[in-house]
Amino acid sequence: MTDEEWLGVVKECSTENIPFLASMPEEEKTKLLEKSELRRVRKGNYLFHEGDSVDAIYIILKGKLKLTRFDADGREQIVGIFAKNDTVWEGMLIEDSCFPYSGVSMVNTFVSIIYRKDFVKVLSDFHLALNIIALLSRKLHDANERNLLLSTKDPKARLAAFLLYREKRDHEETIDLRLEDIAASLSMRPETASRKIKELSDEGLIKRVGKSRIQILNFEGLEDVTS
Numbered sequence: 001m002t003d004e005e006w007l008g009v010v011k012e013c014s015t016e017n018i019p020f021l022a023s024m025p026e027e028e029k030t031k032l033l034e035k036s037e038l039r040r041v042r043k044g045n046y047l048f049h050e051g052d053s054v055d056a057i058y059i060i061l062k063g064k065l066k067l068t069r070f071d072a073d074g075r076e077q078i079v080g081i082f083a084k085n086d087t088v089w090e091g092m093l094i095e096d097s098c099f100p101y102s103g104v105s106m107v108n109t110f111v112s113i114i115y116r117k118d119f120v121k122v123l124s125d126f127h128l129a130l131n132i133i134a135l136l137s138r139k140l141h142d143a144n145e146r147n148l149l150l151s152t153k154d155p156k157a158r159l160a161a162f163l164l165y166r167e168k169r170d171h172e173e174t175i176d177l178r179l180e181d182i183a184a185s186l187s188m189r190p191e192t193a194s195r196k197i198k199e200l201s202d203e204g205l206i207k208r209v210g211k212s213r214i215q216i217l218n219f220e221g222l223e224d225v226t227s
Contacts, residue, residue, distance in 0.1 A: 063109025
C-alpha cells in the first residue's frame, strides 16, 4: 500500500471515536501513534494465531476482524467480531499471556498496532488508568451478554438475541455477516441458522438485503421472540 493510501485510511479515523485512546492526553496519544505500526490484513488472512504471545494492542481502523477457534470436531467457534474503532488487547497486561483464539480478517482490514513496551510507559497517567478500568468493565459486560445469549436453548430466540446484540454494538443500518459466521457465533449449524432467519423474515421481523446483510424491521417483535 502506498503512503497516500495509508494516509487516506488514517484520515478517515478520528482518535476521538476510539474509546481506548479517547481520554488519553494529546501528548501521550501522539507519542503512541507515532510509534505504532500500521498494517493491512487481507480478507481471510490472520492478524495473530491462537497461542501467539499477547504483546500488543490492535486497534481496528477500518474493516472487520473475527476472533475464532475450532473445537475438537473441527467446527469453528467465533468468540467475537470486531469492527472500526474496536480494540483487541485482552491479556496484554498479563505477563506471558497468549491468545486463546486467532484473529482473522473478514474483509480487507486496516489495523494500528501499539506494542506493549511503548504502552506501559504511559500507564502511570491517572486518567488513562481510569479509562482502562472502564474499558475492562465494558468488556466484561459484553462477555456476560454474549454468555447469556449463548445459554438460550431455543435457536430462534438465540438468533433474535444475537441480531439485537450486533445491531446495538455496530450501530449500522444492516448487520453484515455471512450465514456461516452467524452460525459459528451461536454454536449453531448453518442450516439451522438459515431456517431460523427465514422464520424471522417470514414473520416480518427482519429482511435479507443481498447475500450477507440483514436489516431489523421490528425491534419490539424481535425482543418478544427472546423473552
